Amino acid sequence: MATPAPAIPDETKQPKSKAAKAKENLTSPWATGAAIIIAALWTIPTIGLFMTSLVPGDQYRTEAWWDVLLSGDMTFENFGYVLFNSFGDSSSADPLLGNLMNSIVVTVPTVVFPLVIGLMAAYAFAWIPFKGSNFLFVFIFALQVVPIQLALIPLLRLLGPNGVGIAGEFPGVWLAHTIFAMPLAVFLLHNFIAQIPSDIIEAARVDGASHTQIFFRVIIPLSLPAIASLAIFQFLWVWNDLLVSAVFGSINTYPLTYPISNLAGSYGATAYLVPPAAFISMIIPLIVFFSLQRYFVRGLLAGSTKG
Amino acid sequence: MSGIHEAAALVPQSGLDGEFWSTQGSNLLLAAISIVAFIAVVALVMFGADLVRGRIRDKVQLVVLITPVLVLLGIGLVYPVIDTVWLSFTEIVKEPDPVTGINTETSNFVGLQNYIYAFTDPTVFRTILNTLVWIVLVPLLSTGVGLAYAVFIDRAKGEKALKSLVFMPMAISFVGASVIWGSIMYDYNETGAQTGMLNAVLGTFGIGPINFLAEEPWNTFFLIVILSWIQTGFAMVIISAAIKGVPPEINEAASLDGANSWQRFWRITVPSIRGTLVVVMTTITIATLKVYDIVRTLTQGRYNTDVVANKMYVLSFVEQRQPLGAALAVILFIFVIPIVIYNVRSLQKVKETR
DSSP, X not given: OOXXXXXXXXXXXXXXXXXXXXXXXXXXXXXXXHHHHHXXXXXXXXXXXXXXXXXXXXXXXXXXXXHHHHHTOOOSHHHHIIIIIOOSSSTTSOOTHHHHHHHHHHHHHHHHHHHHHHHHHHHHHHHOOOTTHHHHHHHHHHHTTSOTHHHHHHHHHHHSTTTTSOTTSHHHHHHXXXXXXXXXXXXXXXXXXTTSOHHHHHHHHHTTXXXXXXXXXXXXXXXXXXXXXXXXXXXXXXXXXXXXXXXXXXXXXXXXXXXXXXXXXXXXXXXXXXXXXXXXXXXXHHHHHHHSHHHHHHHHHHHHTOO | OOHHHHHHHHSOOGGGSHHHHHHHHHHHHHHHXXXXXXXXXXXXXXXXXXXXXXXXXXXXXXXXXXXHHHHHHIIIIIHHHHHHHHHTTEEEEEEEOTTTOOEEEEEEEOTTHHHHHHHHSXXXXXXHHHHHHHHHHHHHHHHHHHHHHHHHHTTOTXXXXXXXXXXXXXXXXXXXXXXXXXIIISOOXXXXXXXXXXXXXXXXXXXXXXXXXXSTTHHHHHHHHHHHHHHHHHHHHHHHHHHHTSOHHHHHHHHHTTOOHHHHIIIIIHHHTHHHHHHHHHHHHHHXXXXXXXHHHHTTTTTTTOOHHHHHHIIIIISOOHHHHHHHHHHHHHHHHHHXXXXXXXXXXXXXXX
């Protein structure tokens, strides 16, 4: 789109040109209608979740949210109740605030650790020629698709009471998350770092800069967009994870997803607490997602189209 | 309002006492210290390696750069995978020691016994069949809808906002999406008012109510819809970028030759982005194999909806039948192997053409 050939009118500046009209015709009324239906189907459920969160507990089984909305009985009470009073089958169950804090304590370090380690390895694979470099990189790339189920049982034994004894505590959860994040981290950062113009690195080498110096002065500053992409990926992945936390965590470390998944499956008298809890668990990832969507998309493209 | 609320309001919030806050405080402190210590150690080692003089310096620094990732992957992924494969060929026998009376575990090699069990036991075999249905339908549904949507909104007004709407579920956890669909869309009351949106809509047409999660065999399909709803945004974003990479001149030339938009879609757009479509489908297939959250949250595998990933979790960590769980994990891996080979080959092709 940057430099249109003289024969083709510049569409960006003349929106009413013939070419532009031909483009508009591509989208028939049917296509527009279908797009609107898809957009609605992808949005309404989440709006429904928010509205259902506002239904008082004693009306949850008998009245749909649109009826409650019309009768004006909607309340924000449920959010405070699940967060500060209780979330579970009985009113003595622990509230979600502790799990919300656990989600933060699990997520933040597991964004930092794989980023730093991945950045170091990615630089080595991209710019330091060594024997076996190509093989190791392809091997790490292939590890990306290994289902993590394959590693769970032995890794839990290694971290458990008969091993290092950190399973069920935050360091154990951090370590498991960090390990499982490594293949994608190395691959994604490598794709980006390998595209840094070789002149820059070679010039620094000629000037006598060591790998450490290049890493801190050239690679880190130039990789900030890739770092942002991976940080968002990792944040969303860990925040939304259930499996790793369920296997390597304990009652002291369970994040929001764990109690929500449990109560959602019980369909009991306190089922009305599940929608507000689910909504609370989504607020932070949705904010991160919408404010940093640009980096997220860039990371997706770098991580998948090259593969 | 409700009685439950009032009762709770009278009792001081027992869970959130001083002990609660001191636990939270020390957890946050632990996280902060760990991050700072980690970065400090990395920086120290890196700068330490910079003090080395002479020709060996480059080698030392290379070792420093790649050792952490190799150690983590070796201990955390490569060894466990090998161990899991071995475990899947064994059985664990717990017996009290004849002398001390303490329970001891011995593992015996039993060949393919766990695999034979997995393929002959009806409940376990059903999870394999269900997983096959998932890995066929989820990639097809999400890529199909994602492709259609990407084409429909290409160069439309407000394209970015329209993309965000469909992309948004990517930010939601599988658990959250399960709650959305389970209790908001699929909710079911045998009689009386329907509080679930889908049954309410169907009711206005005189259909239903349908118990979406219990109605076999369609319930598996209704669970598949949830994962497809999440993955469509991923497919759409990647495909949309690929569509923008198709030179507009080709479309214009075809248009002048009288090709309608349907023909242009099938003869130009789809062939030009075939590579991207394959990448998207394989990525979604791999993601689908691992997902156990949806089944665990909504049905716990009841009504014949169980999948291998959930059964593996239950067998290994609830019922403590690790060898059988290991066999299921290996079966998941076997599903992936063709994709691994394909991906490694195409990565090598990319490297060669560079």
